[in-house]
Amino acid sequence: MQLQQLAYFVAVAETRHFTQAAERMRVAQPSLSKQIKALETELGAPLFSRARGNVTLTPAGESLLPLARRMLADADTARQEVAELAGLRRGRVRLGATPSLCAGLLADALARFHREYPGIELLVEEGGSRDLVRALARGQLDLSVIIMPLQSDDPALVTEEILRENLVVASPSHARVRRQYLRIEDLRGRPMVMFRRGYDLREATLAACRQAGFEPRFAVEGGEMDAVLRFVEAGLGVAVVPSMVLDGRPGLTGIPLAPPGLRRTIALAHRKDVEPTRAAQAFRATLLFFLAEAEHGGELPQGVELIRGVRDSTRPARDAAPAADRG
Known part of the structure; x- marks a missing residue:
């Protein structure tokens, strides 16, 4: 029939x-x-x-x-x-992101996307990059904003590096640390606030301390991003955090690490064997255009820079979307 x-x-x-x-x-x-x-x-x-x-x-x-x-x-x-x-009047985007990104730039980018595509449902999963990569592999996410490099046991993904960011040592503003830079060695013996296991920042901090020849001393460990920042504000210790999370937190001061310092690369990822949905492609275009605008207007948080090549790709990607797709 x-x-x-x-x-x-x-x-x-x-x-x-x-x-x-x-x-x-x-x-x-x-x-x-x-x-x-x-x-x-x-x-x-x-x-x-x-x-x-x-x-x-x-x-x-x-x-x-x-x-x-x-x-x-x-x-x-x-x-x-x-x-x-x-026509992108309905649909959904299942997005994974690390907690530091959720607390930083991503919220404003999501707000931009929601204004332009109010019918698209946004589902955000917060977690460490390893957890997000596993969720991608299981088909539970459409896109993830993750920290590079990927581990060797990660599934085949398409990754697009979009930002580089400095890691800084966060301390309470009232501590009035009068130093332009800190070395990793300066953290030896100092009480530190450490993230829970599975956080990219935990692994980066431990690796840097061990390369400098010491094990860090934990005042408290096991927290999520908001908890770690609040513990530092309360004076429990210092923490190595991305510079963007200190934006809008007057109770904290970020001291850069001495060159070469510690940096991280932020990338967009999706499965290689599955083409992203039109809604996911629209979110990618919106995010990159938002970041390029923020850089052009000097509104990226201190210590964050757009990777060369991303800014050049945003305008064509943005213009390629049909007018009906943009609202």
């Missing part, structure tokens, strides 16, 4: 005339009659009585008519919903 056959059937039932039905459906009358006959054969019962040139519904036809109308209406609804999705 085909939708086209049902549409032909409804047209004949409503016009009670094969020729008029064919004209309504813009098809040759013999073709329409052939499709009606095929439908009757499949159902095993005649749908029309053609006695003396009058076309009337048989009992089987009477039973089929409301069902056929409903099926055609459902099919039309399905077409409309798919069309709305294709």
